[in-house]
Amino acid sequence: HCGKGELEEDDEDGEKVPEHIDLGPILSIKDQLEKDKDDESLRRWKEQLLGSVDLNSVGETLEPDVKIMSLSIQSPGRPDIFLPLPVEPSSGKGVWFTLKEGSPYKLKFTFSVSNNIVSGLRYTNTVWKTGIKVDSTKEMLGTFSPQPEPYAYVTPEETTPSGMFARGSYSAKTKFLDDDRKCYLQINYTFDIRREWPSSG
Numbered sequence: 001h002c003g004k005g006e007l008e009e010d011d012e013d014g015e016k017v018p019e020h021i022d023l024g025p026i027l028s029i030k031d032q033l034e035k036d037k038d039d040e041s042l043r044r045w046k047e048q049l050l051g052s053v054d055l056n057s058v059g060e061t062l063e064p065d066v067k068i069m070s071l072s073i074q075s076p077g078r079p080d081i082f083l084p085l086p087v088e089p090s091s092g093k094g095v096w097f098t099l100k101e102g103s104p105y106k107l108k109f110t111f112s113v114s115n116n117i118v119s120g121l122r123y124t125n126t127v128w129k130t131g132i133k134v135d136s137t138k139e140m141l142g143t144f145s146p147q148p149e150p151y152a153y154v155t156p157e158e159t160t161p162s163g164m165f166a167r168g169s170y171s172a173k174t175k176f177l178d179d180d181r182k183c184y185l186q187i188n189y190t191f192d193i194r195r196e197w198p199s200s201g
Contacts, residue, residue: 064118066184068111068176069150073097075105078197087187095169096189100197102162107155111176119143120179127172134170160193167193 073081081097099105109123121144127135141153160166169192176184 062116064116065114066111066118066121066176068109068185070110072108073105074108075103087189095192098192098194098198099160101160101166101193101195104157104159106157108152110150110152112150113144114146117143117145118178123174123176125172125174127170129168129170167195
């Protein structure tokens with residue numbers, strides 16, 4: 001019986017050893033697949049976060065890139081005024097848009113973020129009339145991560161000035177900056193405030 005028991009143990013050992021040998025590579029292949037799966041999900045996560053950037057071609061430190069895609073002015077009961085971008089240098093001398101005095105309005109802009117997270121994105125707007133600064137606005141937009149779809153932002157409502165001294169031509173400068181004071185867009189333009197809205201024709 002003892003001998004038989006020993007043989008059975010040997011047989012069991014004999015059976016187990018090949019099993020271990022067989023399982024070894026299977027487990028490591030499984031591990032490899034799991035590892036690939038992790039790498040794949042890691043790669044996908046990185047792609048989502050960084051907007052499908054080829055990390056190998058650009059290195060580890062990525063500068064965020066922000067593109068202002070559209071600018072428009074919204075006023076209740078009026079069609080949106082879409083401002084052409086980019087602003088042609090030649091048209092910089094002309095009037096970019098005209099607003100009616102004493103009218104509520106909001107600015108809406110859409111922008112895309114790629115390469116990396118942009119922190120502390122903000123826009124500044126300074127307005128002059130006959131060389132005197134009459135208004136200065138700073139609006140914090142926030143921190144944005146890269147994504148394929150553009151972001152949209154609408155500023156709080158403001159009202160255009162009214163009265164004889166308010167009407168006329170203004171010059172203005174708008175900038176989009178981040179925390180590092182990197183400037184993504186600067187527009188110098190002129191606009192008018194009139195007694196009435198311009199005729200849509």
